[in-house]
Amino acid sequence: MNILVYINSSNHLAKSALEAVTYAKKIGGTITVVATGSVDDSTLATLGEYGAERVLVDRSVATEDSQQVTRMIAKAAESTGAELIIFSHDLVAKAVASRLSVRLKAGLISGAVDVPNTANGFTVKVNVFSGKAFGFVSVKSPKKIISLLPNSFQPEKTGSACPVEAFDGAAGTAAIKVVETKIPEGEIPLPEAELVVSAGRGLKGPENWGIVEDLAKALGAATACSRPVADIGWRPHHEHVGQTGVAIRPNLYIAAGISGAIQHLAGVNGSKVIVVINTDPEAPFFKAADYGVVGDVFEVLPKLTEAVKKFRSTPH
Amino acid sequence: MKILVCISKSPDTTSKIAFTDGNKQFDENGVQYIVNPYDEWYALVRGLELKETLGGNLTIITVGSAADEAIIRKALAIGADDAVRIDADPKDAYFTAVQIAEYAKTNGFDLILTGKETINYNGSQVAGMIAEAMDLPFVSLATKLDINGTTARMEQEIVGGVQVVEASLPLVVSCAKGMAEQRIPNMRGIMAARTKPLTVVAPAAVEDLTAYVEYGLPAAKSAVKMIDPNNMDELVALLHNEAKVI
Ligand SMILES: Cc1cc2nc3c(=O)[nH]c(=O)nc-3n(C[C@H](O)[C@H](O)[C@H](O)COP(=O)(O)OP(=O)(O)OC[C@H]3O[C@@H](n4cnc5c(N)ncnc54)[C@H](O)[C@@H]3O)c2cc1C
Numbered sequence: 001m002n003i004l005v006y007i008n009s010s011n012h013l014a015k016s017a018l019e020a021v022t023y024a025k026k027i028g029g030t031i032t033v034v035a036t037g038s039v040d041d042s043t044l045a046t047l048g049e050y051g052a053e054r055v056l057v058d059r060s061v062a063t064e065d066s067q068q069v070t071r072m073i074a075k076a077a078e079s080t081g082a083e084l085i086i087f088s089h090d091l092v093a094k095a096v097a098s099r100l101s102v103r104l105k106a107g108l109i110s111g112a113v114d115v116p117n118t119a120n121g122f123t124v125k126v127n128v129f130s131g132k133a134f135g136f137v138s139v140k141s142p143k144k145i146i147s148l149l150p151n152s153f154q155p156e157k158t159g160s161a162c163p164v165e166a167f168d169g170a171a172g173t174a175a176i177k178v179v180e181t182k183i184p185e186g187e188i189p190l191p192e193a194e195l196v197v198s199a200g201r202g203l204k205g206p207e208n209w210g211i212v213e214d215l216a217k218a219l220g221a222a223t224a225c226s227r228p229v230a231d232i233g234w235r236p237h238h239e240h241v242g243q244t245g246v247a248i249r250p251n252l253y254i255a256a257g258i259s260g261a262i263q264h265l266a267g268v269n270g271s272k273v274i275v276v277i278n279t280d281p282e283a284p285f286f287k288a289a290d291y292g293v294v295g296d297v298f299e300v301l302p303k304l305t306e307a308v309k310k311f312r313s314t315p316h
Numbered sequence: 317m318k319i320l321v322c323i324s325k326s327p328d329t330t331s332k333i334a335f336t337d338g339n340k341q342f343d344e345n346g347v348q349y350i351v352n353p354y355d356e357w358y359a360l361v362r363g364l365e366l367k368e369t370l371g372g373n374l375t376i377i378t379v380g381s382a383a384d385e386a387i388i389r390k391a392l393a394i395g396a397d398d399a400v401r402i403d404a405d406p407k408d409a410y411f412t413a414v415q416i417a418e419y420a421k422t423n424g425f426d427l428i429l430t431g432k433e434t435i436n437y438n439g440s441q442v443a444g445m446i447a448e449a450m451d452l453p454f455v456s457l458a459t460k461l462d463i464n465g466t467t468a469r470m471e472q473e474i475v476g477g478v479q480v481v482e483a484s485l486p487l488v489v490s491c492a493k494g495m496a497e498q499r500i501p502n503m504r505g506i507m508a509a510r511t512k513p514l515t516v517v518a519p520a521a522v523e524d525l526t527a528y529v530e531y532g533l534p535a536a537k538s539a540v541k542m543i544d545p546n547n548m549d550e551l552v553a554l555l556h557n558e559a560k561v562i
Binding site for chain 1: 327329330333335353354357408409410413414432435436437438439440441442443444445447448449451453454455456457459469472473474475476477478479480481482483484490493494524525526527528529530531532533534537538540541542543544545546548549551552553554555556559561562
C-alpha cells in the first residue's frame, strides 16, 4: 500500500510527527512524507529513521491556509498513488483532513488510537464520547484518511535517513493571512506536555497558584485547570481542560483540588497515570485515579514539590 | 450580513454512555439530547452578537429527523431568526456536510459557523468538509471572531500561543471556547421560537463514506492506591519505579 503522511513542521519536528510516521510504518507499505513549514532538509531526512522512504517538502505553502495545504496534499497523493493519508490530529489536521476527505472522496477517521484492522474491510478504533467510550469506524471508499490521536504510539526508530526532495504542491494563492503571532516565553504548551499539573476551585483563589506553578516547574510540567477556574478568570482559558475545553493525554496528570466531575474527566481520562489530591475522600476523581492523596493542597503540594526536587537532584 | 450556524444534537454532558444491540448502537435509554455545547455556546451566540451589531439574519441548520426539533426550538429561543432542517439521518460527517453545503450554495451566506466538534463523535470534520464542498476558505477552532466590512479577523490557539488571522468573507469558521458566553433563553425568546419559521428540506442524493460498526467502554481502572499525605517521597518513588512517568 502507498501511504502518504502529512507533517507540519515549523521550527522543529514535533513528537506527534514522529508518531505519525511510526504509525504508518506499523501499518506497512511505501511511506512518503509530504511536509510544510520551516524545518531544514537534514532534520526532515531523519524521518527516514522512523520509516519514511522519502520526504517531499513545499515550504511556500502557508499552513494556516487549509485550502493551500489541501491542494498540495491532493497533488502529492496523486503523484505517489497514495491509498491512505495519515495526519496527526492537531490544529492543522483538523482544518485540512476534512477538506481533503471531500476533495478526494476519501473516508476520514479522526482520533484514531490503533492501527487499522483489515481482516474484514478496513476498520479503525477511535475515541468517541469525549473519551468516555471507543468506537470502530469502517471506511467504504477506496481512498482513506486517518487522523491519529497524539500520544497513542511512541516514536520508534527502525531505519536510517531518507532523501528529501523539493515539491511543487501547486497550492495556488492563500486566502488566510496571519497578521500576528503571540507566543509567551517559557511556558510549556499544554497539548504537547507529557506531564501536567492541574488545579481547581479547591485552590480558593488565583493568588494561590504559586504552589501549583512551583510543582509544575520542579517537574517540567505544563499547568491546566478546571472549567470554573477559567470561567471566573483565575486562569487563562487555554488552560481549561475537559469536555468543553482542551482534551489532553499526558503521561502524568496531577489534579489538585478538582472534584472530578464527569465533564472534567472527559478531557483527561486518556492520561496514562492520574494522581488526585483532595481533602474529600469521597471526591469522584479518586475513582478515576491511579494514586490518591487525601489531604489539603496547601500542605500536600509544597511537600510534593520538595520531594520532586529531592528526586531530581539525585541521579537515577 | 447573512449568517448560517450549523447545529447538531448531542447527549447531555452527564449522560451515562452505554451501548445496545451487541454494542452496535448507542443506548438512548434515559438520554436527554441537547444542542452540542460548542455549537450553542460559541457558534450560535457569537453569530447572534455579530448580527446584533452589524444587522442581518441568522439561520440555523441541522440534518436530522423531526425528533430533533426540540434542539431547533432551543436555538430559535436563544435568538436565531429562522431554521432549516434537512430531513435525513446524519449518516456520517461527509453526508451531513455535503447536505449542508448543497443548501448553503444556493442561499448566499456571508458567514457559516459551526462548533469545533461534537461532544459525542469529536471528529472536527463537518466544517472543513462544508468549506471544501463550497470552495471557501476555512478557519478552524477560532477563539475570537470579529468582522470589519468584508474582512474577518480571528484568533486561534496554536502550540504555545495565539495566532491572529484574517480572511475575506464568505468564510467558514469552527468555533471554540473564548468566542462568546453561554446565553440562557428567556421566556419571550421561548414564546417567539414557537412561531419562527422552520423549513424542512428534502435531502440531496449524497453517499456516506464511513460507518460506526461497533462501540465499547474503556476497561475499568484498577483500584486507586492511596498515599499518606505526609509521605510524598513515596508518591515520587511510585511515579518513578512503578508508573515510570517521571
Ligand atoms: C455542559 C457542561 C460542560 C462542562 N465542561 C467542563 C469542562 O470541560 N471541564 C471542567 O473542568 N468542568 C466542566 N464542567 C463543570 C463541571 O461539571 C464541574 O462543575 C467542574 O469541573 C468543577 O470544577 P472543580 O473541580 O474545580 O470545582 P468543585 O467541583 O467545586 O471542586 C473543588 C474540589 O476541591 C476540593 N477541595 C476544596 N478545598 C481543598 C483543599 N484545600 N485541598 C484539597 N482539595 C480541596 C473539594 O473537595 C472539591 O472536590 C461542565 C459542566 C457542564 C454542565
